[in-house]
Amino acid sequence: MPTFHVEMFEGRTVEQKRKFVEEVTRVTCETLGCTPSAVDIIITDVKRENWATGGELWADKK
Template identity: 60%
Template structure:
């Protein structure tokens, strides 16, 4: 606790994910008062053709 899922466009390098995992974990622990070991984060890479806003695929924008 907590368990965090982050959906983001694919193509992000591992350096970005590493930094984001550190930052989100740090903030979650600070605000919720939990230990880092309690924080699980899963990133879900989403292709632009798999994400639509306002009915339009991001690969079409």
């Protein structure tokens, strides 16, 4: 059973997430030959203040 853990900045709509999981599931099934019910996707919304790249919080980026 493939399981995807996806972390992204908060702010995406439910519709955007819905489309994302539909497409990831479709491509996974095509590629791995599994059924949609075998694909799990866990989305974690992260605040920009809790994510840093290169020593700088994303909340501080302009």
